[in-house]
Structures are given as structure tokens and as C-alpha cells.
Amino acid sequence: MTLTRLYLTQGGAGIRGPGVATSGGSMTVEIGPNDNSIEVTNSSTGVTVSHDAVPGKGATIPVGNVPGGTTLIVTVGKGMRTRIIFVEVTSSSP
Numbered sequence: 377m378t379l380t381r382l383y384l385t386q387g388g389a390g391i392r393g394p395g396v397a398t399s400g401g402s403m404t405v406e407i408g409p410n411d412n413s414i415e416v417t418n419s420s421t422g423v424t425v426s427h428d429a430v431p432g433k434g435a436t437i438p439v440g441n442v443p444g445g446t447t448l449i450v451t452v453g454k455g456m457r458t459r460i461i462f463v464e465v466t467s468s469s470p
Contacts, residue, residue, distance in 0.1 A: 390459040391452045397439045398468050406434035407452050417449040
């Protein structure tokens, strides 16, 4: 048996999410009790989209049809409370 991909959850206090997401799919991001939105920035285009989330729970966020290899920067909080994870997008076709 060959392991082709390893999906690990990253983050800690305040934000948790996947390290990898599939283009055209979705990802689940969990946030702490003090935040109510999640911002996702496409590192290639610089476009930032804000998603509403339930404090202490999180949200399922659409990844969109971005090219494989794109990094999505997922943030919660503002200023000194900002928490960040990076999610690499993989292509859905071989």
C-alpha cells in the first residue's frame, strides 16, 4: 500500500482546519468562541472573501475553482488576536 496524500489538521487555539483542500470542493474550518467570521485570501489573486461562522463551531467554506498549488490564507480575529492557517489547494484531476 502506498500513501499518496496525508491530510492533517493544523492550527490550535482559535482556529483549526485542513492543510490541503481540493479545487472545486470545500473545507471545514473550526473557530474559537470569540470570533464570528472567517476570512479566506487567495494568495495568487489577493482577493479576500469573508464567511460568517458560528462562534465555537466554525463553517464549511467553498474552495472554488482555483488552480492546484494555490495557497489559501485563512484568518480569524483582528489585530493582535489574528490567527492564521495556510491551506494548499490540490487539483481534483490526476
